[in-house]
Amino acid sequence: MPPESLIEIATVSKAGRLLHWKSWCGTARKEARDEGRELDLRDLQAQIPEKRKYTPQQLFRLGVHEAGHALISLALGYATSATIEIKESFDPTATSYAGGQTSYDLVDDHLPTDTTLLNRIAVAIAGMAAEATVFADRSLGSGGLIGSDVKRATAIARRLVASYGLGKTPIFFATVEEVAGTTLPAALENEVVKILRIQYERVLGILVDQRHRLIAVAGDAAAHGSLRIERDVRGNAA
16 A cells, blocks of 8 residues: 555544544443442443454465555565554444555656556555455455555556556546546546546456466465565566
8 A cells, every 4th residue: 555545544544543432431431430439441441342362264365465555665666665564453333444555665656657656556556456356355444445556556646647648648637636526527537536446457367377376475474464475677576
């Protein structure tokens, strides 16, 4: 998962945790008040739900998803190294939770081009493609949230076509900020969809060729909880 997405998801998660804490505190205060006593630390502790552990199968799926991001980031020169982290447990009462994440040592890209922007899209949807490659069955972990993989990929494609002028026709429709909340003309939206489809198919092709490597990296990440892989001089994951 790209760093910008992690920031957005962390913001959403933080807001969700604050809402949970307010709810827990309110319930704890009420229970203490009903018993005619002052609020105690134990009242708060009693409201905090126990975390649930992922099953080995779920940990492996999380590993596959993050390994997809990591391997594609190295294969396309998006990063020089990638670190995968897999969480062992989750809060079952949370509205959303990230079971894994991948952080990168990014290659400098201060003047993005057609190629590097398409590579960013490819890295964003690589987790979903990895699940399709290994399981032929994708989870919903790539979408549904501001900052999700699919949201990021779509946003980049829309900016590329409607703001940067890097689509088939060099047109400026709106600023980067405006594109996010604007309905694009059908021709531009169709081009966005085509870009996303082509990049998804591109990533699938790479990961199918690296399926054994993908499974090995995923297994190591799931088993150890953390794994760092680097790009060798030929651009392969080492």
